[in-house]
Amino acid sequence: MKYLSILLFFSICLISCEDKDELEKANQYYNSGDYNKAVQFYNKHLEMKPSHEIAIYNRGRAYEELGQYEKAVDDFLKVIDINPRNMGAYLSYGKHFYREKDYENAAFQFEKAYKLNTNSSQAATLLARAFHKSGKVNEAMEYYDIAINNDGENAEAFLYRGALKLHLNQPGGCNDIQMAKNIGYEGAADLYGQYCK
Structure with a gap:
C-alpha cells in the first residue's frame, strides 16, 4: 500500500x-x-x-x-x-x-x-x-x-484625439498630434506634416 x-x-x-x-x-x-x-x-x-x-x-x-x-x-x-x-x-x-x-x-x-x-x-x-x-x-x-x-x-489616444479636434475645428489638435509624434507613434509625423505645418 x-x-x-x-x-x-x-x-x-x-x-x-x-x-x-x-x-x-x-x-x-x-x-x-x-x-x-x-x-x-x-x-x-x-x-x-x-x-x-x-x-x-x-x-x-x-x-x-x-x-x-x-x-x-x-x-x-x-x-x-x-x-x-x-x-x-x-x-x-x-x-x-x-x-x-x-x-x-x-x-x-x-x-x-x-x-x-x-x-x-x-x-x-x-x-x-x-x-x-x-x-x-x-x-x-x-x-x-x-x-x-x-x-x-498613450500616443494612440493623443493622435486620434488630435485628429478628432482638427475634424471638429477645435483648438489643440496639432498639439495632440505633436505629442503622439514625440512619443513615437507611427504615422504621427506624417499626419502632423500634412495638417499642422
Whole structure:
C-alpha cells in the first residue's frame, strides 16, 4: 500500500509537470510568432485542463493571429463564461466587432472591459475609437480624455484625439498630434506634416 501511494504521488507530479511544460511551450511559441505550434500546445494543455482560463484566452489570441477569427471568438466567449470579469476577453471580443466594422457592438464590449477597470487607458482608448468610428464624437472625446488622463504616454489616444479636434475645428489638435509624434507613434509625423505645418 505504501508503494502504491508513492507511485500515485509521482504519477500526479509527472502529469502536473508535463502539463505545465506544455503551457510554457505554448506561450514560448506564441511569443516567438509560431502561432500554429502555440495552438497545438495549448490544445494539449487543455486536454488535461479544459477550463484553464489563461490557456483558452491565449489560444484565442493565437487563432486571431492566424486569421481564424471564428475560433478566436469561440475561445473569448468561453473565457467570459468561465470568468465574467476577464477584461482581456472583452477587449479581444470587442476587437472582433471593430474588425468587422460593427462599431456599436465593439463599443458595447469595450465598455464592459472599461467598467471592470476604469484605470485602463487601453480600454478607454478602444472605447473612444469605437465611438469615434460610429460618429459619437462627444463620447469619443470624453474617452480619449480619460485614456490620456490614465496614461500620459498613450500616443494612440493623443493622435486620434488630435485628429478628432482638427475634424471638429477645435483648438489643440496639432498639439495632440505633436505629442503622439514625440512619443513615437507611427504615422504621427506624417499626419502632423500634412495638417499642422
